[in-house]
Amino acid sequence: MTPTDTRIPFNKPGLVGNELDYMRQAVEGGHTSTGGPFTERVVDVLSEWHGSQDVLLTTSCTDALEMSAMMLDIEPGDTVIVPSFTFVTSALAFVRAGARLIFADIEMETLGIDPEHVDALMDDSVRAVIAVHYAGIGCDIAGLQAVLEKWPHADLIEDNAQGLFGTYRGQPLGTFGRFSTISFHETKNFICGEGGALVINRPEDVDRPHTLLDKGTNRRSFLLGQVDKYSWVDTGSSFGLSDILAGYLLGQLEERDSILARRRNVFDAYADALAPLAEQGLVSTPAIPSDRTSSYHMFYVLLADRQTRDAALADLKARGVHGTFHYVPLHSSPGGERFSDRSSDCPRTDEVSGRLLRLPFYNDLATEDVERIARLVSGVVA
Ligand SMILES: *Cc1c(COP(=O)(O)O)cnc(C)c1O
Numbered sequence: 001m002t003p004t005d006t007r008i009p010f011n012k013p014g015l016v017g018n019e020l021d022y023m024r025q026a027v028e029g030g031h032t033s034t035g036g037p038f039t040e041r042v043v044d045v046l047s048e049w050h051g052s053q054d055v056l057l058t059t060s061c062t063d064a065l066e067m068s069a070m071m072l073d074i075e076p077g078d079t080v081i082v083p084s085f086t087f088v089t090s091a092l093a094f095v096r097a098g099a100r101l102i103f104a105d106i107e108m109e110t111l112g113i114d115p116e117h118v119d120a121l122m123d124d125s126v127r128a129v130i131a132v133h134y135a136g137i138g139c140d141i142a143g144l145q146a147v148l149e150k151w152p153h154a155d156l157i158e159d160n161a162q163g164l165f166g167t168y169r170g171q172p173l174g175t176f177g178r179f180s181t182i183s184f185h186e187t188k189n190f191i192c193g194e195g196g197a198l199v200i201n202r203p204e205d206v207d208r209p210h211t212l213l214d215k216g217t218n219r220r221s222f223l224l225g226q227v228d229k230y231s232w233v234d235t236g237s238s239f240g241l242s243d244i245l246a247g248y249l250l251g252q253l254e255e256r257d258s259i260l261a262r263r264r265n266v267f268d269a270y271a272d273a274l275a276p277l278a279e280q281g282l283v284s285t286p287a288i289p290s291d292r293t294s295s296y297h298m299f300y301v302l303l304a305d306r307q308t309r310d311a312a313l314a315d316l317k318a319r320g321v322h323g324t325f326h327y328v329p330l331h332s333s334p335g336g337e338r339f340s341d342r343s344s345d346c347p348r349t350d351e352v353s354g355r356l357l358r359l360p361f362y363n364d365l366a367t368e369d370v371e372r373i374a375r376l377v378s379g380v381v382a
Helices: 021-030 037-048 062-071 088-096 116-119 141-148 205-212 219-223 241-253 256-279 306-317 336-341 347-355 367-381
Strands: 054-057 079-083 099-102 128-134 154-161 181-184 196-200 300-302 356-358
Touching: 021 037, 021 241, 037 054, 037 196, 037 241, 054 062, 054 205, 062 088, 062 154, 062 181, 062 196, 062 205, 079 088, 088 099, 088 128, 088 336, 099 116, 099 336, 128 141, 141 154, 205 219, 241 256, 256 367, 300 347, 306 347, 306 356, 306 367, 347 356
Parallel strands: 079 099, 079 128, 128 154, 154 181
Antiparallel strands: 054 196, 181 196, 300 356
8 A cells, every 4th residue: 555545534533632631630639520620621711712601511512502492492383593504403402492493595605504595584483593604614694693683582593513713703703692502522623522512692691501501400509609508490401511521621622722723724735735626616615704714624625516526425435535425404304394394495505415525624634635635536526
């Protein structure tokens, strides 16, 4: 096997700093459940970045989405607008809280939810609109805000699973919605195996999520000395992240600058290597609008059609390079049809889903490997 034939995985989660030390310290310190010293340190890092009212660490982004759905106190007849082009749980979390779904299409600049389509879908039943910052690039937030201004009973919620440390017009992604949620799943930029966070942007929302996270009890008020014993007061579940995993996560977050710089290098290397194909109109590559900064979560290309995309996937695979497609449209999935309030057309989602190819992306992916992958893509489309 020559060096250029080495296998390239899609993702390579790894240690970057003090993760193992911190996990050991968490175990030796004796507070391994949620709310321990490493949880506090991670919450400080995330609260400071967002300038938010509070941050709660959860076992997943999905859990954080479920908590934000519970906070809406959904009633029969209520709906939530979600992009069809997203991960299942951006939608499922709201179904579990009792909402029916309305699926919106995406715009082509960022593949984020299309404010024009949202505008056309809005009515009195809508309680929330879910924004996803695909690939870590902010969606059209100003467009969504302009629509939502007309509907004060509908909240913006950001599923920011991919966009931690990205910005929109100078402000962190995750600070525009009533809530935002983050993922620390092994496939994301900052990881702890499985993990997530709920970011709270309004002071009146600080109290209740702690009860929801703590099995429906007012244990936090007890710990703060506000009540002399704690009891069952609300609905909830066991959503808190173990302090062992918070230790792992702190090790990652401390290396934030180097992780972001390395991912940016990978992104830029792909953009350079694929520029000739993009100039010929054979592929299109993600553009970061000038008023946004990316978290550099992934690199994708849009090929001419599904046939070309599938051929490129097969060709990469045959050479040991693990590319992959992405979201299968939710609006036409069995779950989407079952849980939607009404059917809606999402033609761009259908079309993009068929011709999008995600390329290997991880912190230490070498530029030579990026160039080799670009040559393989070029061989298929040229
Ligand atoms: C990864 C991801 C999720 C799910 O995150 P988990 O932490 O695995 O629950 C939800 N939404 C989007 C947009 C994602 O990328």
